[in-house]
Amino acid sequence: MHVASAVVDEFPDGQLYVNLRGVEGPAVAAQPSDVLGEFLRALGVDGANIPVGAREREALYRTRLAGKRILVLLDNAADEAQVRPLLPGDPGCAVIVTSRSPLALDGGHPLSLDLMTEREAIDLLRNILGADRVDAEPAEALEIVRLCGLLPLAVRISGARLAQSPKWSLSRWRSGLADERRRLRKLKVGDLDARASFNLSYDHGLTKEQRRAFDLLGLIGARDFPGWVLGPLLNCGSHDADEILEAMVRAQLLEEISVDGEESRYGFHDLVRDLSREHLEARTDRASAAARLAGAYLSGVASMHKVRDPTGLSTWDDLVMCAAGAVAPEIRLSSDLPNLLDAVDMAAAHAQERCALDLARLIIPLLEVPSLWTEWASLADTGLDLARQLGDRPVQAEMCRHQGEVSIYRGYREAAIGRFTTGLRVLEGSGEARAGAVLLLRLGEALRFVGRTDEALDRMEQGKRIFIDLGDPLGEAYALVSIGGIQRVRMRWDDAVESLTGALRVLREFRHRRQTAIALVSLGDVYHLKALWTEAMECFDECRRLFHDGGDRMWTANTDRHIGIVDFLTGRWIEARSRFTAALEVFTKIGDNRKRALTLWNSGELLIAEGRREEAHACLDEALQIFESMKDRFGLALVLTTVGQLCATEYALGDDLDPQLTRGLVVAQELDHDLLIAMAKLNKAEVLLRQDHPSEAIAMARPALEISRRLGAPRWEANALTLLARAHEQAGDHTTARRLTTESSEVHRRFGLYRATEAARR
Numbered sequence: 001m002h003v004a005s006a007v008v009d010e011f012p013d014g015q016l017y018v019n020l021r022g023v024e025g026p027a028v029a030a031q032p033s034d035v036l037g038e039f040l041r042a043l044g045v046d047g048a049n050i051p052v053g054a055r056e057r058e059a060l061y062r063t064r065l066a067g068k069r070i071l072v073l074l075d076n077a078a079d080e081a082q083v084r085p086l087l088p089g090d091p092g093c094a095v096i097v098t099s100r101s102p103l104a105l106d107g108g109h110p111l112s113l114d115l116m117t118e119r120e121a122i123d124l125l126r127n128i129l130g131a132d133r134v135d136a137e138p139a140e141a142l143e144i145v146r147l148c149g150l151l152p153l154a155v156r157i158s159g160a161r162l163a164q165s166p167k168w169s170l171s172r173w174r175s176g177l178a179d180e181r182r183r184l185r186k187l188k189v190g191d192l193d194a195r196a197s198f199n200l201s202y203d204h205g206l207t208k209e210q211r212r213a214f215d216l217l218g219l220i221g222a223r224d225f226p227g228w229v230l231g232p233l234l235n236c237g238s239h240d241a242d243e244i245l246e247a248m249v250r251a252q253l254l255e256e257i258s259v260d261g262e263e264s265r266y267g268f269h270d271l272v273r274d275l276s277r278e279h280l281e282a283r284t285d286r287a288s289a290a291a292r293l294a295g296a297y298l299s300g301v302a303s304m305h306k307v308r309d310p311t312g313l314s315t316w317d318d319l320v321m322c323a324a325g326a327v328a329p330e331i332r333l334s335s336d337l338p339n340l341l342d343a344v345d346m347a348a349a350h351a352q353e354r355c356a357l358d359l360a361r362l363i364i365p366l367l368e369v370p371s372l373w374t375e376w377a378s379l380a381d382t383g384l385d386l387a388r389q390l391g392d393r394p395v396q397a398e399m400c401r402h403q404g405e406v407s408i409y410r411g412y413r414e415a416a417i418g419r420f421t422t423g424l425r426v427l428e429g430s431g432e433a434r435a436g437a438v439l440l441l442r443l444g445e446a447l448r449f450v451g452r453t454d455e456a457l458d459r460m461e462q463g464k465r466i467f468i469d470l471g472d473p474l475g476e477a478y479a480l481v482s483i484g485g486i487q488r489v490r491m492r493w494d495d496a497v498e499s500l501t502g503a504l505r506v507l508r509e510f511r512h513r514r515q516t517a518i519a520l521v522s523l524g525d526v527y528h529l530k531a532l533w534t535e536a537m538e539c540f541d542e543c544r545r546l547f548h549d550g551g552d553r554m555w556t557a558n559t560d561r562h563i564g565i566v567d568f569l570t571g572r573w574i575e576a577r578s579r580f581t582a583a584l585e586v587f588t589k590i591g592d593n594r595k596r597a598l599t600l601w602n603s604g605e606l607l608i609a610e611g612r613r614e615e616a617h618a619c620l621d622e623a624l625q626i627f628e629s630m631k632d633r634f635g636l637a638l639v640l641t642t643v644g645q646l647c648a649t650e651y652a653l654g655d656d657l658d659p660q661l662t663r664g665l666v667v668a669q670e671l672d673h674d675l676l677i678a679m680a681k682l683n684k685a686e687v688l689l690r691q692d693h694p695s696e697a698i699a700m701a702r703p704a705l706e707i708s709r710r711l712g713a714p715r716w717e718a719n720a721l722t723l724l725a726r727a728h729e730q731a732g733d734h735t736t737a738r739r740l741t742t743e744s745s746e747v748h749r750r751f752g753l754y755r756a757t758e759a760a761r762r
Contacts, residue, residue, distance in 0.1 A: 022078025025204030128159030205251035218280035
């Protein structure tokens with residue numbers, strides 16, 4: 001009507017309007033012959049001269065329009081057959097046709113009307129209600145039009161209801177609309193009724209089976225869904241399901257949102273979804289439909305596991321094989337995750353607890369690679385509740401393990417220890433030895449992160465013995481990877497190389513690519529600590545390719561961080577800075593705070609070497625805050641030693657650095673970590689040297705040199721030699737100073753070390 005009013009001057013001979021009532025069904029819809037009679041009378045034809053036959057009326061209608069400029073408005077058309085007899089034949093005339101279904105008319109220009117924008121909806125509400133009330137509560141007004149789904153009819157009804165109640169606040173009306181179960185009941189005023197409007201399309205635009213489909217789609221809580229879901233809901237073939245979906249789209253009750261290859265995704269308008277759920281309540285077959293859909297998702301996820309690279313020791317292999325026996329739809333985690341999570345809730349709500357639990361068990365392992373911690377944690381909590389309802393102790397322990405694993409990633413190490421311990425307690429007396437072994441490995445990893453390395457190694461060795469007793473070489477290999485990580489932290493580098501290379505032989509044999517890559521990261525780190533750059537880079541290059549090919553952003557970024565460390569130590573500072581920056585962006589985005597803190601520490605070391613001290617302080621301070629909040633004592637010790645290095649090289653007479661330097665040494669001694677102790681001692685020696693106490697500096701630095709040599713840590717051996725040479729020079733012992741300088745240069749040359757520490761000191 002608005003368009004017709006806007007172009008009235010272009011049609012000086014007048015306008016013809018009719019409501020065809022097509023949406024109200026065949027019994028009510030206007031017949032073309034009757035409409036032609038009305039139009040002919042409007043065009044000046046006497047009633048006695050109007051033909052009886054439809055064809056004759058059509059011919060006379062077009063004759064009367066010949067040579068005129070008239071606009072014909074056909075509102076609410078049912079289909080093409082209702083419209084075609086009413087189309088004028090003269091090119092000077094024009095027709096506007098409105099319909100809830102798309103029409104195929106020759107010479108027509110179809111236009112699909114979208115929802116209003118938020119601004120347009122607010123303006124409509126303001127026009128009905130008045131600017132003062134809307135502008136007084138702008139946030140509530142915006143939420144109201146959003147709850148109306150930006151649908152003009154719903155916004156008009158909301159405005160009219162508020163206009164009838166001038167003392168009501170917009171907040172009160174918004175609260176009422178927020179209740180999805182009552183929203184449609186509220187959206188009614190006078191002859192304006194949102195539910196009745198939708199039900200016209202439902203009652204007269206759909207067949208009985210199509211209405212059943214509309215009702216059962218109310219089971220889906222996600223905002224959109226793939227078209228294949230209708231097959232299991234109705235227990236019908238894909239061809240029939242596609243035709244039903246197309247019918248609902250034509251009836252404007254469903255929207256085709258996107259097309260990916262041959263698969264379309266669909267979605268309801270929010271208010272139409274409310275109507276679908278209302279109808280769902282009356283269906284007695286909703287539980288069986290929910291079971292079929294959840295089963296389809298279970299089969300689809302099981303099929304994903306059959307082709308994906310394992311991420312860990314699975315305790316659900318039999319479940320995968322069983323579920324994969326059914327017809328499996330193709331699942332895309334990037335688009336289908338909300339539907340998968342919804343399917344778990346749907347199955348649980350319709351007395352399908354076992355199916356819901358099995359689905360949760362299969363989804364959770366898929367969430368690690370894309371770093372979906374929030375979804376992982378939520379699903380593990382749901383799974384634990386379901387396992388408790390079913391009295392399934394092994395799966396309860398499995399869900400405790402998942403809770404602990406995601407807690408580690410999110411930085412909650414003490415919580416992780418508690419979850420793993422609970423899982424082990426649940427398993428007591430169950431005979432589930434393998435699941436217990438996996439929990440022991442995970443518990444060991446959590447203990448390692450809080451600095452309890454002796455306990456950590458003990459738990460891991462227990463797990464390894466269980467795998468050996470079970471005759472499980474793959475489980476033993478997983479244990480060796482964890483043990484190698486502990487040996488690396490405890491500076492037993494040769495033992496770590498032996499454990500990790502032994503694990504790699506088995507992992508490669510079983511083609512466990514992701515765990516192979518994780519083992520390679522640890523092995524490369526050991527080689528870097530030993531300044532074996534070629535061996536380190538061979539490990540890092542291989543594992544980076546494996547992580548990248550597997551789409552694992554977190555581990556790819558972590559490998560880049562390790563490569564950046566090698567770049568830094570060998571003088572490729574520009575490359576190191578680029579890798580640290582990219583890794584930091586990934587860790588920040590996925591919420592991995594520990595790796596973010598480690599990268600900030602690495603960046604701080606680089607910035608010290610580049611002489612950018614203020615930026616270095618900022619990075620190291622942020623890293624300290626993260627490690628302190630996580631109670632990660634090893635990470636704390638790493639950063640404190642670097643802070644000590646920065647403070648020592650900035651020392652000026654009168655500075656009181658003892659608290660800072662002492663704290664780093666104390667934490668290192670509490671951890672009984674010789675290399676960190678050596679680093680802290682070198683920092684103290686640097687300050688003593690700057691205070692003109694060369695003898696005390698020598699006494700402090702010599703144990704650090706002995707530790708570095710005993711551990712085989714060339715980087716810190718070279719640093720200790722350089723500092724001792726300066727101390728002897730300051731003490732007047734030039735011969736010893738020259739000898740130590742030569743030894744330092746030889747270590748730098750032999751291991752390809754860049755003199756970053758010396759550059760920073762200068």
